[in-house]
Amino acid sequence: MSATYNWAYKPGVTNKYGISIASSADNVRPSNACYVALYGNDTTGNGSRQYPYRTITKAVNTVNPSNTVFVLGSGVYREMLTGVVLSYANFVGDGDVTIDVSYFTTNLWSGQYCPLLYNITFKGNGSSCAGFAQVTTIKDCVFDGASPSDRFQFGGGGILTNVIIKNYLSVLYFQGQIPPLTLNNMTFVNCNALSFRNDTLSAVTLSSCIFYKCNITFQKDLGPNSLRYSLFYQCNFRFNVTIDGSGGAVYPNVPAGYTYYSDFNAMKTAYSSVFPTYPSFTGCTIADPKFNNPFIGDYTLAFDSPAKNLSYFGTYIGVSSIAQSIKARAIESAGGFEFSSALNINIADDSITLSDSTIDGQIDTKPIVNLMSREIAKLPSYGFNADRNGQYIDSIADLDITTSVAGSTLSIPAPYIVENGTIVYNGFTYQPGDRFTTIAGQTTFTTVANGVVREIIEAPQRHTIMARFGDGGTSVSVGTALTLGYYYYVSAGSITYDSIIYNFGDIFRAVDTNSFSGAGSVIIALSTESFQHYEPGIKPTSNNTGDMRTGSIIRGNGDPAYIRGGLSVQEFPVNAKFIQIRYIIKANNLKP
Incomplete structure (x- = not known):
């Protein structure tokens, strides 16, 4: 049985924190770990990778916290938490994870020994720990308005x-x-x-x-x-x-x-x-x-x-990459970006800026050849200088500070997320973690289980990273007309196209329909494959049948229309040979 989330922290996968997860089936909670995700369920979940809990509160009150690794899926956790003793517990953010401490009724954890924290952002007015944070480890965390300890x-x-x-x-x-x-x-x-x-x-x-x-x-x-x-x-x-x-x-x-x-x-x-x-x-x-x-x-x-x-x-x-660096250089041949794809973009050495700071920009990377091991661990990301010149990459949705109950008038049109209970809107039933978009004429919802929704003020499509994948097409013979805009990979020898010599391993983009010359072999690398949203740091997956790594690529959770997981979804790692990344810099998400 396959997992329904591309968990980076799972059995057999090394990580920079040295966290080890005990072996278990995807639908069974590991003996030393517990999984929590905003798409999870506190009633039907069991803390496994396939059936995570919905809230941190449920997880820590169900599983013995001592020496347990609580793996939190991406998103913002807003819970009316009560103080619990979590000595020697481990909390690790799997993706972009924020805990809003302003919702705490007391501290998230208390006791002489505070937990070990990795890759989590704490926001709000308060402390995450009550007591002396003795023998604690905190790495790659952000405390915004909050502190690691109240003493x-x-x-x-x-x-x-x-x-x-x-x-x-x-x-x-x-x-x-x-x-x-x-x-x-x-x-x-x-x-x-x-x-x-x-x-x-x-x-x-x-x-x-x-x-x-x-x-x-x-x-x-x-x-x-x-x-x-x-x-x-x-x-x-x-x-x-x-x-x-x-x-x-x-x-x-x-x-x-x-x-x-x-x-x-x-x-x-x-x-x-x-x-x-x-x-x-x-x-x-x-x-x-x-x-x-x-x-x-x-x-x-x-x-x-x-x-x-x-x-x-x-x-x-800077950058991280799968197989090669993504560099911004003033000379196209020296960098990793495709200048012909640039929209409202200025490119200089180590700099990508908006030509007009009031409108969006866009640029694609050159195709990346994924030859080593072929299984994509994560997507490469490029950091933009963001003084209205680029996009601060953030896949976390910003939610309204107030909730709406049954009978409340909803905004039209607007995206909402179900926070508690079960609700019915426009004839459809939605569970906690489900999202829906309001439509004209449907301004309210009903519930029989104290359902509560919260408006998504800024959906994570501002994430702005997209990718497309391919395993290469058919070979192309010398003298054959190329297709304008397609990318071609030199699979053997060397060829000459548009007066430029390309050797084995090189990729070039057809700028016209002329053919190439030379004794080398050429295949189509990328042609009409579509770009889809993805989250950096999380493994892309494909939607497969027959337990084989085949089938169409599924969208990542940078796309608000995609909700990761589900009993009928089989997700496997992508092992494509060619990858191309697209960056969209949203001007209205930037602060001057």
Whole structure:
């Protein structure tokens, strides 16, 4: 039986976090894991890959959390959660996962040992953990208005890596224990009271971190090797202050007791005048990190960012690929994009911008040859500079903050998602997680099971990544007229077309109907295959019959018309030989 979701975290699949899932059939929950997805069902689900639960609440109250891996499918989780003890539990986001902590009635988890968190965004006003986050690991997470802990203490060997904490308005207190708390590749933005403290039995080590518009307190001497390769910009500082919870508005404001420093040597002098032993501050500086577009949460670094010279290992503008790099270059032959496909696009070295910032842009990659192993692990993605020049890629739908109950007047036309219960609209029955679009004359829905719906304000088609696949067509003989716009693959030898020599492995696009010359062999790579929406980082799948990897490609969940899974759907990995990616930059999704 095949899984109904392209889970990246499943038995036998390696991942960068070293998370291991016990073997199980797709319809059986693994002994050490539990799956949750917005298309799941808390009543009929069992926590397996094929039948996930719908809510985190159901999962953690059904499965013993200790040492369990809770795998969360893409989407926004808004739940009225109650506090539960989840010591040593693991939560990993499988795709783009957001947990809205403003819906919590108490913290998501509580207890002395907070869970291990991977690849999850926490948004809203609140904390994800109640209690001291001891012996915790947090990697590749974002906390927007939220914090990892409400007691502001991390200890017992905690490690935070590649974590963004932004817009947090309360005190965030970092105090290590033995072994020390380690902060690697962290980004702090608009935090009004960060406090770092070492003492006899505790230590905090910061390495390759960025502090942007933050109020920072060093309570005690950090020690000679505790702060290195870090960058500060528009930050206020104070030293040797007993923690009192005070902070204030960030720069250009300077709260009482703080001092603003624009010169790093001046800050070091002030620090050393208070503490007898001060950090070497190796590789540290005060400078603008040059984020690409912090206004929309894009903290990737510009190519000339001084943070790169500090060994900062944050996310970079760039690419990931299946078989070859996707590069933007001013000369088409040197890059990975097909200039003839560009609509409202300017292309320069390492830069793709909109010609007119008020209308959408579009560009295709050159076809990618997938020769190694043939099974596509994920689709390549390209990061756009998004200062109204490109699209911040996001596959999560933005939902209305209020829900609609039976009898409420719905917007026409508008997409909705069923959040609870079962509803009937326009003669059709919809379950939790199902989506529908309203039509003229049908302004209300009915329910017998307390059904609630929420309007989708911005559907994930803004995701804007599309792909098409092919295994190659028939061979083409020398002297045969080519088809304008088709892509051709040199399968042997070398040929000459349009006065250009192409060798084995090269792909070229027919710019006219003339034939090619030479002794090499040529096949059609891509012809009229359609582009469909996909989600980066998730395996594409095909809709198959007879348990064979054949059949048409199914649409990914970047397409709002496609809902992943279902008892009658058989999904298998795509192992196509030729892939082409299309990027659509939506101007109305960009912030100026």
